[in-house]
Amino acid sequence: MADLRTDFLGIRSPNPFWLASAPPTDKKINVLRAFEAGWGGVVWKTLGSQVKNVSSRYSAVDYHNSRVMGLNNIELISDRPLEMNLNEIRECIRLFPDRAMVVSLMADNDRASWHELIRKVEDTGAHGLELNFGCPHGMTERGMGAAVGQDPEIARMVVEWVMEVATIPVITKLTPNVHSVVPTGRASVEAGSNALSLINTIQSVTGVDLDTFIPNPNVAGKSTFGGYCGPAVKPIALKMLTTIAQDPVTSRVPVSGIGGVSTWKDAAEFMLLGSTSVQVCTAVMKHGFRIINDLCEGLSNWMDEKGFARTTDFIGRSVSALTHWEDLDMNYHIVANIDTDKCIHCGLCYIACEDASHQSIRLDPGHPYNTYTIKEEECVGCNLCKLVCPVDGCISMVEQRHGDEYLNWKEYQRRGLPLNDH
Amino acid sequence: MAIKNHRLTDGEYSRNFEDIHPPFESRDAVLVDANRCLYCYDAPCTKSCPTGIDIPKFIKQITTDNVKGSAHTIFLSNIMGGGCSRVCPVEKLCEGACVYNLLEEEPIPIARLQRYSTEPAIRARWPLFQRAEPTGKKVAIVGAGPSGLSCAHVLARAGVDVHIFEKEEKGGGLMTYGIAAYKITPEFCEEELQYILSIGGIEIRYGCELGRNLTLAGLQQEYDAVYLAFGVGLARRLDIPGEELPGVVDAIKFIYDIRSKGYPDVAVGDKVAVIGMGMTAIDAATQARRLGAGEVTIVYRRTQEEMPCTQAEMDIALLDGCRILWLAAPQRVLGDAAAGVTGLVCSVMRLGEPDASGRRSPVDTGETITLDVDMVIKAAGQTPYVELVAGSGLVNDKGRVTVGEGGSTGLAYVFAGGDCVNGGKEVVDAVQAGKETASAILQLINS
Numbered sequence: 010m011a012d013l014r015t016d017f018l019g020i021r022s023p024n025p026f027w028l029a030s031a032p033p034t035d036k037k038i039n040v041l042r043a044f045e046a047g048w049g050g051v052v053w054k055t056l057g058s059q060v061k062n063v064s065s066r067y068s069a070v071d072y073h074n075s076r077v078m079g080l081n082n083i084e085l086i087s088d089r090p091l092e093m094n095l096n097e098i099r100e101c102i103r104l105f106p107d108r109a110m111v112v113s114l115m116a117d118n119d120r121a122s123w124h125e126l127i128r129k130v131e132d133t134g135a136h137g138l139e140l141n142f143g144c145p146h147g148m149t150e151r152g153m154g155a156a157v158g159q160d161p162e163i164a165r166m167v168v169e170w171v172m173e174v175a176t177i178p179v180i181t182k183l184t185p186n187v188h189s190v191v192p193t194g195r196a197s198v199e200a201g202s203n204a205l206s207l208i209n210t211i212q213s214v215t216g217v218d219l220d221t222f223i224p225n226p227n228v229a230g231k232s233t234f235g236g237y238c239g240p241a242v243k244p245i246a247l248k249m250l251t252t253i254a255q256d257p258v259t260s261r262v263p264v265s266g267i268g269g270v271s272t273w274k275d276a277a278e279f280m281l282l283g284s285t286s287v288q289v290c291t292a293v294m295k296h297g298f299r300i301i302n303d304l305c306e307g308l309s310n311w312m313d314e315k316g317f318a319r320t321t322d323f324i325g326r327s328v329s330a331l332t333h334w335e336d337l338d339m340n341y342h343i344v345a346n347i348d349t350d351k352c353i354h355c356g357l358c359y360i361a362c363e364d365a366s367h368q369s370i371r372l373d374p375g376h377p378y379n380t381y382t383i384k385e386e387e388c389v390g391c392n393l394c395k396l397v398c399p400v401d402g403c404i405s406m407v408e409q410r411h412g413d414e415y416l417n418w419k420e421y422q423r424r425g426l427p428l429n430d431h
Numbered sequence: 432m433a434i435k436n437h438r439l440t441d442g443e444y445s446r447n448f449e450d451i452h453p454p455f456e457s458r459d460a461v462l463v464d465a466n467r468c469l470y471c472y473d474a475p476c477t478k479s480c481p482t483g484i485d486i487p488k489f490i491k492q493i494t495t496d497n498v499k500g501s502a503h504t505i506f507l508s509n510i511m512g513g514g515c516s517r518v519c520p521v522e523k524l525c526e527g528a529c530v531y532n533l534l535e536e537e538p539i540p541i542a543r544l545q546r547y548s549t550e551p552a553i554r555a556r557w558p559l560f561q562r563a564e565p566t567g568k569k570v571a572i573v574g575a576g577p578s579g580l581s582c583a584h585v586l587a588r589a590g591v592d593v594h595i596f597e598k599e600e601k602g603g604g605l606m607t608y609g610i611a612a613y614k615i616t617p618e619f620c621e622e623e624l625q626y627i628l629s630i631g632g633i634e635i636r637y638g639c640e641l642g643r644n645l646t647l648a649g650l651q652q653e654y655d656a657v658y659l660a661f662g663v664g665l666a667r668r669l670d671i672p673g674e675e676l677p678g679v680v681d682a683i684k685f686i687y688d689i690r691s692k693g694y695p696d697v698a699v700g701d702k703v704a705v706i707g708m709g710m711t712a713i714d715a716a717t718q719a720r721r722l723g724a725g726e727v728t729i730v731y732r733r734t735q736e737e738m739p740c741t742q743a744e745m746d747i748a749l750l751d752g753c754r755i756l757w758l759a760a761p762q763r764v765l766g767d768a769a770a771g772v773t774g775l776v777c778s779v780m781r782l783g784e785p786d787a788s789g790r791r792s793p794v795d796t797g798e799t800i801t802l803d804v805d806m807v808i809k810a811a812g813q814t815p816y817v818e819l820v821a822g823s824g825l826v827n828d829k830g831r832v833t834v835g836e837g838g839s840t841g842l843a844y845v846f847a848g849g850d851c852v853n854g855g856k857e858v859v860d861a862v863q864a865g866k867e868t869a870s871a872i873l874q875l876i877n878s
Contacts, residue, residue: 073466073494074462074463074466074467353530353531353533353534354471354475354530354533355469355471355472355474355530356471356472356473356474357469357470357471357472359472359473360472372473374473376478377475377476377478377479377528378475378528379473399469400534
């Protein structure tokens, strides 16, 4: 059995799965249920400035038979009294001392407020602090949340205030609502932040009601931009995570990965791209805390299969495999191959290739089943047919290199090799 | 032993004849199946539908809540898409070709999805088609069955005035009179008919029968073109001793009575033999059981390999408790005029060489078996209207009208299609024939 124990700057948890700062972590009753279910840690829902929420607060994007492919929220930080939260945090730590307790913070935008809040939170015995520089709605209008994270210099200033008093590890949570997460990440690390977490939610409008013409979520006939999360945002999160893992400054600190983690596979991918721990929210909002079992078992079984004894054996392992386009090997060439025994003659590969790619699939009419085969000489190896094929393993991409040597774009150009030749 | 009616209570009748393929309960349930559809290109299901309904398209339209568009897609290819969704042997057509079968997965329930889209359209008479300005052309159609109605709708859409001459008192043909009541009700058939007529420009004249109060020559004179879609007649004669005894009934007549008289008034025996293994035989056998017959035996002279009905149809009969006697050919009906039928003697057969149809022919072994029955239902295929066809001067093959391209007969401006041409196939085949012929008629009369 693989060892899932995680040590994040001394914040220890029995597994790398933390609950992200969000409604599932906003009070004792939820957090105790999460710990009982087996979650490794929580990031307590953001404390700080006093707020008032509206209803409704969520809207979602469904895809085919799947509800909540993406979730959008306009809820603010904790709207409960600070003292109540602090007492409950203390109680949760006492009952589950082996779990990670990180507290998310967003103080009013002045040094004294941050100092006071940090002292109070540290007094609970919490193991770490997460600075919420990412909340995209409600708080930004007051100069908080994403308003901090979107300006590296403001972020630097706030992190400096925090580091003046913090005695436990500080994680700065980054907003994705920027052209790059690196500048704010660098500023935070340079200002002393011990770690980074990303991504926060992405600003969105999930849809418009076609009967009322009101975008959702509907609050008395009006809506507002919310924060988008869930499986739909995972690819964006992985990209941003990679830029942090590849930057010489930000890569110095550990990262807690966030953004659409729903399964152990998602988690493994986040970890391969540099996350020491992963944070989950939407999947729990949809299914409850019980999903932790498969997260742990699946990750553990995969690690056993791959021969990884502990998570540090593979964290960051895939980072170097992401390179610049111009460094890709131009001699590498693959062509599609359709396994005729597995083909169910749905024609999806054909029409995708015909209408949207390179007309590389031959259709031999049959009744009722057509036969589809690859025109190897036309195939550019784009993968589209394989992606749309509904049968696993039916279409495979077969390597047919143009040449033995590694040949990148720069070298290709230098040698004056032919362009536009397809 | 006796043949009698009123065997069951009202509750038992309605339970026995309730919808065998009930509609979806909710939109959510529909979406589960609709979203499973892969949206195949040049889809095998569409290619296996005689009317070529664009099935992936109409299912996709369900998933986007465009049910009106979905119904339009269906009706554009098959104006009886509502009825066909209930009576088509989909297991050998669209659903049988669904690519999920190749994954050993349940095929998409295409018929049920088709019902979901067409039912509200028919109920609420969605005006999905607009009739063109009347062209002044007039076409006569003989027979208000699926083929005649399908032809009429296409013509009416194109602005032609259509008169349909129907010998019965209701339209719909075998859809209304010849199919098991648990598949489709006469009430639904009437609604479907009214929906088809709602396009305008179609008038049905009931009680008009070719050869009785109507002549082909007269129609030719009065109309720009004539479409013959009068179907086929009663069940094929057995030509065995005892066939005239009381208690030997025709399956078509038997089913007709169930649908026109109501269940309690249709008499059925204690022990019934049904001869034949086609769809009509199954409909007769299952309904005999559902009317309260104690024992029903289906007698077929070949084996399951050669049977014309589908496995799904046979399963309905078996689940209803019908027995199937393979390799048995009726030899004579026992009984007398007073007592009626007392038994059926069958020759025991074995399979010999393949015949013209490619099926192995049954050969008499010389042995016999006697069934203890009090009613015999004949369902070994239907006979064409031989005399009518010959008397009208139509080129034919044993009573089946011979047609050329687009349903043209040898007679000028006279077309034919559906069962009277093919000898009796599925409703969906008749609809397609009507649709194709309408195009040919339009080409001719508008040129």
